[in-house]
Amino acid sequence: MNSRILAALFTLLLVAASHAQTVFTLNKASYLPGEAITATWSGRTSPAAKDWIGVYPRTSSPGGPVSTLWNYTSGTRTAGTPLQAGSITFTNPGLAIGQWSAYFLSNDSYNSLGRVDFVVAPAPTQVVMNLNKASYATGEAITATWSNRTPANANDKIAVFPRNAATTTTPTLWVHSSGTQTPGSALESGSVTFSSPGLAIGDWTMHFLDSDGTTSRANVNFSVTAALPSFTLNKSVYQLNEPIKVTWSGRTAPSTTDWVGVYPTSMSGVPDGSPGSTIWSYMNGTQTATTALSSGTFTFAAPGLPKGNWTAYFLANDGYQILGSVQFTVANSPRILGFTADHAFINDGTPITLSWVIDPGDGAIETLVVRDGTNETDVHTASVLDVSPEQNTTYTLVLNGTITAEARVFKESGNTAAFSIGATHLATGSPLTTTWNGVTGNSDSWIAVFRAGQQPRIDQAPYWNYLNGTRTAGGNLIDGAMSFNLPAGEYYVVLFTNGGYTIEQGPIRFTVHPDAIQPLAVTNFGQDNGDMRLDWNSLPGVSYDVQTSTDMIHWNSEAEGIRARGTASSLFIAPTPGDASRFWRIRQNP
Template sequence: MKRSDFLRLSALGSLGLATRSFALPEGYTGIPAGIRPYLQTPRPDSMWVSWFSDNAPSGQIEWGTSPANLNNTVNAALDVLGTGYHYHAGRITGLSPASYYYYRVRNGSTVSDVFRFRTPVPAGTKTGRMRVLVMGDNQIIGENRYEKLIACAKAKIESTYGVPIEEVIDFILMPGDQVDVGTLDHYRNLHFKQCGLISPNIPIMTTVGNHETYYDTNLDLYSRIFRYDDISYANTPGTEGEKYYAYQLANIAFIHTSSEHTTTAQKQWVRSLVDALKTDASTDLCVSVVHRPYQAEQYVGDISGWFRSEIMPMLAETEKHVLNIGAHHHLYARGQTREWPIYHIISGGTAWDQYWGQSSESDFDDVQKTIAHWAWQLMDFDLSARTMEVTCYAEANVKLSAETRWNYNSRIIDSFHRKLGLEAPNKPALENTFSGPVTLPLELISSAYQSGSGEAINSTWFQIAADSGFTNLKIDRIRDVENLYGDTGAPLYEPVNIHANVDILRLAVSSGIYNGTHYARVRHRDTNAMWSAWSDAIAFTVEGSTSGPTALKLAKTVYAPNEDFLATYENGTGLPKDWIGIYKKGQKPGSGAGTVTSTTWQYVDAANLVNGTRNFTYNLPVGEWYAAFFTNDGYTEIAPRVPFYVGNAAVISTAKEAYDEGETVSIQFSNAPAGATDWIGIYQIGQTPGGPLSTQYKYAPTASGSLDFTGLPKGYYFASFFVNDGYQEISQRIVFSVGTQITSVSMESNQITAGSDFTVSFNKGPGIPKDWIGIFKQGDVPGVDVLTAYLYFAGATSGSVTFHLPDLPPGDYFAAMFTNDSYTEVSNRFLFTIVGQSELKFEQATMEGNEMRFRWKSQSGRSYKIQKSTTLATDSWMDIRTVTASGASHEELVPIDRLANPNCFFRVVEN
């Protein structure tokens, strides 16, 4: 994430003004000088120690059980990562569990201070406590925000417990984006350096984020710097290097997944871990980590759908899994999964600015709090009680001024817990009684919350369905007693509890249900994330509403052979002989000439005539079909038909996601039905098949094969597999691009007056939610040099964004589009200049013979240049005089040769 407040800081820096004016913990003077080693991969019997040097040829680790007795030496391996980047790493072995050790590192005569660390307790230990510090998204190298967050956390922890931090914290967990780009500069001077206050004493465990993959696509540097091959859980190491890994400390399993490598291999690896957890008596709790989060209320949709839909359901098979930690969004958020007693949080650290009103936003019922503060979390496990307590401490808010933003002083903004073994809340009841039909609005009333566990109420879940099995839901609403969403705005930007005046035991219903019979139920959730059983359902009939559109729905468009399929009907006529029929594509329902009877059919549910479901178990032959809804035992259709396909879903793929212009795009396919008129079509991103014609298509009449597409114009595309010369898609779409700088960006003018808003227009974008327009100084390298400003635009393929940058100093800049939250440039660069306001504020410019009199608004003592040009091009201006202003208005008489300078433009700029 990137935002314009950072511009102001870099602008101040360029003027030589102080940028380190925020408050810091009392007595903090910065990270001490000298080598600051980095601990990683803690085990009861070993610890990895690593550090960088400029060009030292070798290194040693000297260690022992007291600072005065460092009588053991480990030779550190040298890995020359690049010129000026010598990486030293060694593993201290033969250690005892739960013990303190002292060490220092040496490069010849250059020696670090002496530091202390503590080894973990033995695996399977079920007594005592474990405390883990959670901090995500370091990312910004141009400031020391992350260093300050670490300093605040260290000061708070040490003042709370009264001992050095290594006596409190077992290790630090970082959920990704430890760098902005995966370069040596960022690993050494961002991650290692800004963690240097605590990295010599507490081991750090990282996670792969999207920014680790930028400039380091295959994670070559990541795998050389971080040493996770010495640990695993259940003897099941990650199968793709160190992209994902797991380990056990005490009786807790920690699983670091990669949202950037959503492979079948990783999913199978998680499957093996979950199966082991279920039967492993040495583990009682499990925490998972993924960079892109499970859910997010800002930048809606920018989550890991893979983790949400494929990984979390597996982890939920065991009650040991109590928490998922994500990052990616640069704030704090906490929620509970809808179905399971599992918490999920976003620990977004201090990376690129993120705040309310900046993006697409939505209040989700599985997120209880979204707080746009810079924060860190402390996880405290009671190993014998099998409990987890998590407290979140806020330190700053980016919307506050740089001088005041670090003023929260470790304010507690959230706390929650999970305690295994407690009973769930009591089963509630709905207290409504219906003696006859009701009209909207109506209010459902739950009985009071009751529980024998001592836990308070946290949530209620109301459901209203059109059927007694609650498969055709009309209202599906979870509400929490506290729901922090949005903020108060200026000047304080405090979180807002939008449920402050909501009685969650009552649900008002004014829309969403139609005439007919409905069923309602409720359940309660406690502050231990446990749900009660559902209440008994009550039935009621609505009248005086609308009938609503009659509709027929299927859950999918492609069904495997022999797979059952559920048909949902809504707002039928209420006649007992309304029915659903299944026909082959092209067949005409009826009983006369040219018509056919259905292949299979069912009447509507006798107990749910208007709204309900019917399950079809008929084994339909492979092919295209449709479901139709008829009334009163006849052939009058009362809802739009629903097409679907029976057969195996085809699989298509390309060798890569980006092709050069003119390069052949080869699409492989398999598992296809081998129809003579089956085809693969290529469309531009944003198009809908069946509307505009495909850009190209080819028939795919075999079960598997490869098709080559040539001559595709520059653009962003998707391909899909269609059957029978129609538009029934039976594959997942794949996306790819052809050419470079596909997107065009432009501005109305290449000169902008300082302080003025300006708009950047774009066309033919990739259509990815995290595409963004960035502003850089001309000559800067994106991802290496400081980003000046940026704006997202919700993944639109065309449109515009308007920048409001009142502090942007005069100078030469460029605007370009970058894709998917990366520094991958996908457009031309539009060059423009910010010109000082004084340029356009002539008070007088008149010819007097062969001289011109200039008079402009000025500041006394300031230096100005008078320039001329024959065009308005940015690089065409020439200096003709430099002067120092003598007052609020300055006057200068300059000789001008009219004949030698016809049609010249003149301006005055601040020097």
């Protein structure tokens, strides 16, 4: 072979070997605008003083447009010592946002010994991420919400790690920002829910991870605890010193020293002993621990809280582990302190006087009306109203358009073919039997016995059943009977329909007497200091009429509506001279 050809081939092999051995790198693949760029090389055989590094837009290449940045391997634009390895830094590169390429070029030529692509990109904005709660029960769904992710990437992830674990480890839970483990759209804001997270009890951290899967752009700490009990209050707004009723259930492993503390909502942080609670109680309703209760209710009867916003905390075992919390408000707004009828039954006479007491509090009485279901009467300047209803009527007092109170008046029906009771006077131990025929008989129709003075809906019926005789609705019983055993007292019984307080039959009043009932009978009749005295067995509260006759055919009234005060009653009668004979009889009114 020609010696010159061999020499040329040998030279080419040396050049190729030299190029293959040169290693050229940058310190990063992505830079912020103005961020320093460091280029490093090694393995450069036969280095030249004018080896240089040039930076070009990605779409350009050496030998075309001039380089945007360049320096000799000396780090300046003055050639220095030839270097087989080294590094230089472009301290203030001034490159525009976009895609770029850095080249290692030999000896003032455009012969590339190495190339690295990189980008200049704006700094990512601070991602804002929140969770819907700070603490979750085991198995409870967790929702993460984020915003301000710029620029967003379809490979962004929301991931859960044990507290303090590095994000370079494998997450316990993760999804892309699309909500699945398959990349979707790039989202600057959104939310994902881990419906069944299955996390163990303990402390965890939720991270928003960059598209590289390890760089955290935001994080939120949270905890997983044992399933929390239900914890509620009976109202969200209370008047000054109005009782506060607390109810809870589902407390696993309860302690005798579980307690409820009430704190101002404005308190910084959560209960920790400083400041102390404004009011508090163990779950038995006292400040003396007795029984561990998994569920129950108690009342702060006179809480004494001033006006403002408050939070009630359900706390564990004389400590500050929060099992539940409820916010509420104490206000001094206008309220109705009372709304009553002077008597509840039309049968006892009309008119019936409605009266009320209003406390304006820190507000004003702007409007005040009484409604009867048909008409509305303005009573803004009054404190009583006389009414003469002809049937069962519910009167509603409405203060300032929204605050209401009810008073019901009734027309006693007495026994009818549709609804009746066995007796209106019973002795203790004798059951009250109610009978109905041909009523609507819906599955949730019900019979209730109220004490005299109680109001349906306002007061809970102390004795009641659905028409099937139980407290579980069911059946359609248009005919039937049921009995109640009641203590001594005055009562009325009503049949309601549709599970509410719409009266279908009744009311019927009756009395249960503490002693055995003596039959109506005259116990004494004779002279007493010149008058005739008539004595008879009576029932307390029942009225009687005394009638007289000379022939036992035609009877006249001697006295009417004598209301008995006890089990014996008397009437003194002036003698009537000239009668050959005279008779008297006693009638018991219904």
